[in-house]
Amino acid sequence: MSPKSETKKYELRLYIAGKTAKSVTALTNLKKYCEEHLQGEYKIEVIDLLIQPQLAEGDQIFAIPTLVRKVPEPIRKIIGDLSNEEKVLVGLNIRPA
Amino acid sequence: MLIAFICFDIKNWNDNYLLDITLVIKAYYNMSKSQKKVSSQHHYPLLSKTPTGISGLDEITGGGIPLGRPTLVCGDAGCGKTLMSIEFIVRGATEYNEPGVFMAFEEKANELAMNVASLGFDLDKLQAEKKLKIDHVHIDRTEIEETGEYDLDGLFIRLNYAIDSIGAKRVVLDTLENLFSGLSNQAVLRAELRRLFHWLKEKGVTAIITGERGEGKLTRQGLEEYVSDCVILLDHRVINQISTRRLRIVKYRGSVHGTNEYPFLIDDDGISVFPVTSLKLEKPVSSERISSGIPSLDKMLDGRGFFKGSSVLVSGTAGTGKTSIAAYFANETCSQNKRCIYFAFEESPRQIIRNMHSINVDLQQYVDKGLLKFFASRPTLYGLEMHLVAMYKTIKEFKPAAVVLDPITNLITVGSVSEVKAMLIRLIDFLQEEQITVMFTALTLNTIISDQTDEGVSSLVDAWLLVRDIEYNGERNRGMYIMKSRGMKHSNQVREFVITDKGLDLVDVYLGPDGVLTGSAREAQILQEQTGEVLRDYAVTRKDREIIRKRKVLEAKISSLQTEFESVEEELNKTYQEEELIKQVSDKTRSEITQRRRGTNEVGTINIKRKKK
Numbered sequence: 001m002s003p004k005s006e007t008k009k010y011e012l013r014l015y016i017a018g019k020t021a022k023s024v025t026a027l028t029n030l031k032k033y034c035e036e037h038l039q040g041e042y043k044i045e046v047i048d049l050l051i052q053p054q055l056a057e058g059d060q061i062f063a064i065p066t067l068v069r070k071v072p073e074p075i076r077k078i079i080g081d082l083s084n085e086e087k088v089l090v091g092l093n094i095r096p097a
Numbered sequence: 098m099l100i101a102f103i104c105f106d107i108k109n110w111n112d113n114y115l116l117d118i119t120l121v122i123k124a125y126y127n128m129s130k131s132q133k134k135v136s137s138q139h140h141y142p143l144l145s146k147t148p149t150g151i152s153g154l155d156e157i158t159g160g161g162i163p164l165g166r167p168t169l170v171c172g173d174a175g176c177g178k179t180l181m182s183i184e185f186i187v188r189g190a191t192e193y194n195e196p197g198v199f200m201a202f203e204e205k206a207n208e209l210a211m212n213v214a215s216l217g218f219d220l221d222k223l224q225a226e227k228k229l230k231i232d233h234v235h236i237d238r239t240e241i242e243e244t245g246e247y248d249l250d251g252l253f254i255r256l257n258y259a260i261d262s263i264g265a266k267r268v269v270l271d272t273l274e275n276l277f278s279g280l281s282n283q284a285v286l287r288a289e290l291r292r293l294f295h296w297l298k299e300k301g302v303t304a305i306i307t308g309e310r311g312e313g314k315l316t317r318q319g320l321e322e323y324v325s326d327c328v329i330l331l332d333h334r335v336i337n338q339i340s341t342r343r344l345r346i347v348k349y350r351g352s353v354h355g356t357n358e359y360p361f362l363i364d365d366d367g368i369s370v371f372p373v374t375s376l377k378l379e380k381p382v383s384s385e386r387i388s389s390g391i392p393s394l395d396k397m398l399d400g401r402g403f404f405k406g407s408s409v410l411v412s413g414t415a416g417t418g419k420t421s422i423a424a425y426f427a428n429e430t431c432s433q434n435k436r437c438i439y440f441a442f443e444e445s446p447r448q449i450i451r452n453m454h455s456i457n458v459d460l461q462q463y464v465d466k467g468l469l470k471f472f473a474s475r476p477t478l479y480g481l482e483m484h485l486v487a488m489y490k491t492i493k494e495f496k497p498a499a500v501v502l503d504p505i506t507n508l509i510t511v512g513s514v515s516e517v518k519a520m521l522i523r524l525i526d527f528l529q530e531e532q533i534t535v536m537f538t539a540l541t542l543n544t545i546i547s548d549q550t551d552e553g554v555s556s557l558v559d560a561w562l563l564v565r566d567i568e569y570n571g572e573r574n575r576g577m578y579i580m581k582s583r584g585m586k587h588s589n590q591v592r593e594f595v596i597t598d599k600g601l602d603l604v605d606v607y608l609g610p611d612g613v614l615t616g617s618a619r620e621a622q623i624l625q626e627q628t629g630e631v632l633r634d635y636a637v638t639r640k641d642r643e644i645i646r647k648r649k650v651l652e653a654k655i656s657s658l659q660t661e662f663e664s665v666e667e668e669l670n671k672t673y674q675e676e677e678l679i680k681q682v683s684d685k686t687r688s689e690i691t692q693r694r695r696g697t698n699e700v701g702t703i704n705i706k707r708k709k710k
Contacts, residue, residue, distance in 0.1 A: 017250040025245070049251060053258035056251055060235045063280070064250035076240055079280075083245035091242035 010042040011071035026065040029082040150188025153370030157355035167304040169324040172331030178307040182269040190228035197267035202275035206231040236279030249289040268304040341480035360482030390429030393603035397588035406532040412539040413564030419538035431463035435498035442507040446471035481512040506540040574615035
């Protein structure tokens, strides 16, 4: 059971650069949507590029904040503070467009 | 001050209907920092520059692009923006020990490495040596969704990380405008770009930003608004199906720079820009002379040939032997152990070598020795400027003492007369600078020989030889004369130019009542004159004999008269002696009688007696 808990249906990664207003908003929004729609099926990893700048290249990050859906494939990216719930859900393929 | 500044910025950005106070403060902070930096540099009267290492570009920019500032390189697709920027990075890393970051928005790192491998740039090796870092920024609109506000801090962080990881001094962003196609929020992008350029300045890196050319603007997204220090425009024009790359420095704040359009070439060594050499007419001159290879032609040129470093034009109609003269000149140069380049626009090198064998010129031996270099290309291979750049490069490399261009008239197929002239002016200028003697051949298309200038270069050349057809008496011959030769005494005579198995020679033509006699007419004239000479000789000998005979007759007469005279003389002498004798005797007798009459003059008697004894 423990490996299953590691590999969730949704693996999300949020890239931020310091605790800016946008980053905080984005994280708050993301948590809210996930709780509402993907309860128990998601994992959020927050990467602060100010601390780990070398990680930016790997996921092709250029805008902050960026949400990357690593799993399920294909990789999807949503940039911005995630204020538009509709767009985020469509973007993450949680809700069909 | 801060408030005023923000207000100013707000006003500016109001158009964008977006305001992010943090951005403004950040921008202000960066601006004030860079301003401080600028003001601290006020002590330096001159703008510091970074050499790009691209041959020719540093010359026209007077030392390179602005140090620590961004430079915009813009142009249409395929004009060499990426190549120029990557050469800037590679040269920096290899020649100036300045590591560089190449941020590619278009191509992947391995694609880039493959593309420039043909130029001898080993990007992988440079990356391994930590002299270069390529960061490919992949932007795919299909996998990106935008919701709400964002900024490009990610890009800044990546760039910063890349710069810091190798201590980069140079940065290239190729092509930044791809951001615009990947992201829809233009307002954010523009604000972020402005911030990016300030950030780059603050970071103190010398940056090149490339941009696609837009309609009526230098770049599609108006990047020139942000990069205001130095803008280089690349152009790739096709005229008459022949393309030429050109470069122009649109703007260079705080520095003098060449303003013309300069052609540039992309070849195995990367980019070379060909700056127009000085048009100031301040070239060194030499009074040293070099032979044309034809002794009789040298004789016409004050006996010593052309000046070193001068330009010689040989013009004439088809088949008058222009190439032969040029080959002779090349042959002569090489025989003195000097180098020569033969630019052939009509014939292949082998063809020229074979053909010149027929007039006893062996060019192959000099090719083998490495003294003679053929550079054959069809004029239509590339544009005039490219030809010029290619010639310039070849000459720079080979360092010849003499250059032959055969024929310049073929270049007209790739450009207009004025363009060819402009190109030749630059070539002559460059060659004179280098003290290289050049011989052009030009085909006169007019069958009527006029003194029209060939490609208008005659005013530029120092010596002009004209080879012309002389059609007379059912045959065609060649006549040559010197139209002009600056700075030396030269013959004004038309000479017949003969091409034989032995080689080239000039012979005097006959100027008769029917005009100039050449070829067999000249031979006939020679024969006629020889006959006349024989006849005259004969007449002369006959007269001589007559004189001898006359003399003999006269001499005989003289001797008989002389004998006659002798006999008369003898006769006369005889009478004279007799008279003398008589006189003596009578005198004696008289004195004796006188003595006797006086009686006793002993002495006299004795004397007489003694005398008698």
